[in-house]
Amino acid sequence: MNKNKLFLLDAYALIYRSYYAFIRNPRVNSKGQNTSAVFGFVNTLEEVLRKEDPSHIAVAFDPPGPTFRHVEFEAYKAQREATPEDIKWSVPVIKEIIRAYNIPVLEVEGYEADDVIGTLAKRADKERFDVYMMTPDKDYGQLTEPHIFIYKPRYGSNEFELMDDRRVTEKYGLSHPGQVIDLLGLMGDTSDNIPGCPGVGEKTAVKLLQDFGSIDNLLKHTDQLKGALKKKVEEHTEQIRISRMLATIKTDVPIEVDEDLFMRQQINDEALRTIFEDLEFRTLLSRVLKEDTPPPASKVPVQGDLFSLFNAPVTPDSSDAVALPTGFTDLGSTPHDYRMTTTEQERKELAALLSAQKEVCFDSETTGVDPLESELVGLSFAFREGEAYYVPISADREHATNEIAIFKPFFENRDIVKIGQNIKYDILQLRQYGIQVKGKLFDTMIAHYLLNPEQRHGMDYMAESYLQYRTIHIEELIGPRGKNQKSMREVDPSVVKDYAAEDADITLKLKNILEEEIIHNLVGHLFHLVEAPLIYVLADMEWTGVRLDLEALKELSWQYSAELESIEHEIAAMAGMPFNVNSPKQIGEVLFDRLRIADKPKKTKTGQYKTSEEELEKLRNRHPIIEKILEQRGLKKLLGTYVDAFPLLVSDRSGKVHTSFNQTVAATGRLSSTNPNLQNIPIRDERGREMRKVFIPDEGCLFLSSDYSQIELRIMAHLSGDSNMVEAFAKGQDIHAATAAKIYKIPLEEVTGDMRRKAKTANFGIIYGISPFGLSERLNIPRGEAKELIDEYFVTFPGVKQYMDNSILQAREKGYVETLLGRKRYLPDINSRNATVRGYAERNAINAPIQGSAADIIKMAMIRIFKRFEEEQLRSKMILQVHDELNFNVFPDELEKVRQIVTYEMEKAYNLDVPLVIDLGVGKNWLEAH
Missing domain, CATH: 1.10.150.20 (5' to 3' exonuclease, C-terminal subdomain)
Incomplete structure (x- = not known):
């Protein structure tokens, strides 16, 4: 090998690869900028600099405007989709970063990056460089020689495939690298719109080259071909020659190897710091510039003998390394100190240690996903990055309650900030064991939601985005979803330890990053005064639940089933034939082939008539059958989604339904609910309204409903003035x-x-x-x-x-x-x-501040009411929130007090330029109260 190592990077190939590597979970910073391509490119560059330590390096870009290939062949790259806007934005940023690394950016007018790299590779080889062409593109194979390599990133890994001339010829079954040109000339390259010869794939192209050696020789001896292949080659002779020309990488571009220019330089720390801070690349700041790196986990015993009771700290073992994406780490490659308590004395010492902290991250491991029905398997805690503790909990309920009670003073200490990921789940889980979590909360899921409402908010995703860390996935412990999936209780505690402790540790690390982000992005007020306090409100509502009138549901089921059958008979009569009204295909055939209610009915890509509710609404006045079909669909949905489904969701423990309120689903800030979804109960028709009759208060109580009157219009008045x-x-x-x-x-x-x-x-x-x-x-x-x-x-x-x-x-x-x-x-x-896309965004620009402000206001009202109920020690409870409406289970002797509190706190929740007004009603059920 030569002393000098020259790395030549094909910029656009690597940028596109980075962008699409994150396409399902793009990295979007708090400014709304999609930084996937930039982040991926920098990670790849860093990996090369760290692993290969090149002596010389340069990055080649395609220049703006056409190249000689476009002049020769107008359709060259013509079918490529327009460059994504996010990549267009990324390119100048990446160039700025490359210059901050003091790496030259190469562009030559009229030539692609391939040609620039090809020319430099051949010339540098003559000057005794080992040349590494960094690209995932296969056409570079034609350039390889004993000292000219393709350095190809492997997808989903931090490894690279190195290919010299021998490897290229072996991979494609060729006699020399130059045949790669003829190979692509015959088989084509769809990504660059190189047409090749129709019907000739890679295997056929290789066989032809093995038989004839080159395209020129093949075209001279087409008489030796047979059948369809002979016809295709002869008919497309000119196209094959053009394809070979397009696939040929130029090696005579007017550019020289400037050894001084390409020599590896010190990076410009200040410039890179400014760029990374602007892009919010905090982990890259730490890794590249070695700034704000968290101190290593303490290895010194603290608090008496507590640490000596547990296991020794773990250091990474390279033998356990698993292939990770470029720049990523995991537990096996990260120093950590995770410990498990197994005795009562250890639990007591840990509880004392936790109670001495100002803030602690905790997480629970359970037997299921419903916090009101599952059991605790273990608890994990972290208050210093890199350290965490796991406490297994007994399967015996009495023993479990005693084990958890040791931590009760910590959990109920109002002065200790509790940190968690989806912490409402853990709060509800602990409430089963007689523990009421108290104190300020920091939920990383909600913090991330405020910063990036359109993104995913799971811990695994955030760990990859912010920490470049691949977590242990739960499926590694309990197996994939399905009937054979194990319960966490069945997994050995020593195995659960790393998973649970990692959860607490990573959540703490994320909190430390997100806390700065929410301040930097001016959403700290919204987080600390609205979203975080709301967690306790929602947890209490979920715990309380809502009572259903099961007899009324049974009657509605009989009534609606009979009505459904009658409507379906009417539809068949109108159609003049029996058919399956639940089949969109058959409905389409009846409406458009038999009844011909539209001249040019719309069809799906598969040729089936469109019969969605939206399409049928447009045709409602064309024929009375449409009205009946829409009525049938609405009634069937009412039965399947609500009437017949609700009884199945009633808890055996409480006799109520306990919906789960979600703070991180709707990008507008509105709450949503699941299991069951109570936000979408239809209210436009009489049957939908009847559904509200089945929601009833507890025995001897009243149902109170309070609804903001035209709040969105009032906000519009305030915002517009x-x-x-x-x-x-x-x-x-x-x-x-x-x-x-x-x-x-x-x-x-x-x-x-x-x-x-x-x-x-x-x-x-x-x-x-x-x-x-x-x-x-x-x-x-x-x-x-x-x-x-x-x-x-x-x-x-x-x-x-x-x-x-x-x-x-x-x-x-x-x-x-x-x-x-x-x-x-x-x-x-x-x-x-x-x-169309822009119009949708413009409508959101108008509506989001209005709908989002309405969501913020009702959340503030909920917090105020909840606080007043606690202060007044009322037994009445808030039980439901549906958009602009709050619902309560009220004890009769508290009715006037509740009415007064709800009216005052809702109408005074925010000071608009117009009054906030509510409509309040009381009854024996939701319908009466509403």
Whole structure:
């Protein structure tokens, strides 16, 4: 080997590879920038510099504009999709980073990076360099020689495949590397739109080259070919020659090997620091610039003999290393000190140690995913990075309760901050064992959600994104999902120890990063005063649960089943034939082939008629059968999703349903609920409303429902400052009637029901950026009338139009919009060239601040009410939240107190320029109260 090692990197090949490596879970920073390509490229570069220590290095880019290949063959690379906007943004950033590394950026007009690298490789080889062409592209094989290598990154690994001329010829079955040109000329290359010869794949191309040696010789002896292959080669002779030309990498580009320029230099620390800080690459700052590196875990015994009771610290063993993505680590390659307590004395000493801390991260291992039905298997704790403790818990309930009780003073200490990932689950789990967690909370899942609402928030994903760390996955312990999956109770505690302790340790590390991020991104107020305190509120609501009238559900099931059967008979009669009304295919055939209710019905890609609810709504007035089909679908969904499903979700322990409220699902900030989903109970039709009758209070109690009145319109009035809208709310007018009066220019008392209906639809529709077409569809009026209605609306409320325009402008400038409390909604598509995609982002720019502010306000109201109930020591409970509505189980002797608290705290939750008003009702069930 030669003394000098020259690495030549094909920039775009590596950038695209990095971008698509993260395509399912892109890295997006708090500014909404997709940094996947940049992060992947830097990691790859770092890996090369660390592993290979090149003496010389350069990075080649394709120049803007056409190259000689485009001139020769217009279709060259023509079918490639447009470069993703995120890659376009990444390229200048990557160039800036490369220059901060003091590595030359190479571009030669008219030539691709392949040609620049090919030329330099051949010339550097003559100057006694070992040359490493870093690329995943196979066409570089033609350049290989004993001292010219392809240095190819392996997908999903931090390893690289090294290929010299011998390896290339062996891999493709060729006699020399130059035949790679002819190989690609025959088989083509779809990524570069090199057509090759139709019908000739790699195997056929290799066989032809083994038989004829080259394309030139093949084309001279096509008479020796037979059948279809002979015909294809002869018919595409010119195309084969063009393909060979396109596949040939030039080695005579006007560029020289500048040994001084390419020599490895010291990096520009200050420039790199500025770039990494701006991109929020904190782990790269630590790894590359050796800044803010956490101190190693203490190896000195502390707190008496506590540490001596446990296992010795673990240091990485390279023999256990598993292939990881470039730049990633895992438990086997990371120093750590994870310990397990096995005796009562150890538990007591650990509990005392925890109680002496200011903040502690904890996690629970359980037998299932439902915290109200599963049992604790173990608890893990961490308060210093790199150290963690695991406490196995007995399967015997009495013993388990005693073991956990040792930690009760710690958990219920209000002065200790409790850290966790989805900590509400752990709070509910501990409540089963008589422990009420207290103190401030830091939930990493919620913190990440505030920073990146559109992303995933699981610990495994965050560990990879922020720490470049691959965690132990639970499937490694209990197996894949399915009937053969084990319970955590069945896994040996010594095996669970590393998994559980790692969870606590990694969550603590993430907390230390995310805490700075939420401050830096100005969402600390939202996190600490709204989202974190709300965890306790939601945990209590879930624990309390909601009572269902099972007899009423049974009656509804019988009633709706009979109605469903009757409707299906009516549909068959209208169709003039029996058919399966649950089959979209058969519905399409009946509607469009038999009844011919549309001239040009839409079809799916498979040729089947489109019969979705959205499509059928557009055809509702074409035939009475449509109305019945929609009614049948709604009733069937009501039965399957709610009426027949709810009884199965009633807990044996409590006799109630315990929905799970989610804080990190809806990007708008709204809560969602699962198991069951109580947010989507239909209320538009009579049957849906009837469903609310089955939600009842506890025996001897009342059901109280309190709903914000038109909160989103009130927020619009506040944000827009429109004087007409503010005045209407300030006077307590019916906003829809007032809107109609303004639009139609008539006195308020002359507004008809139809006018009010249209104004109401316009009021709510415009918040969601409705178009004239959409409004005409919704109101069943001509599009011209809908356009006039919208135009007149904006004349009436000019401040609303100004707000909408400003919101879109802000989103274009900043990449996000904000709620009243600073909740950010990132809109990466706001500047998209695709009008449909951009339009969707623009509508979100208008609506997200309104819907998100409404979500923030009701969350603040929930926290205030919960606190007041605790202070007043009320037995009544908040039990449900559905969008802008709160529901309560109320003891009769507390009714007036609850009514007073709920009204005051909801209406005073936030000070808008217009009053917040609620509608409050009380009854024997949800329907009566609502």
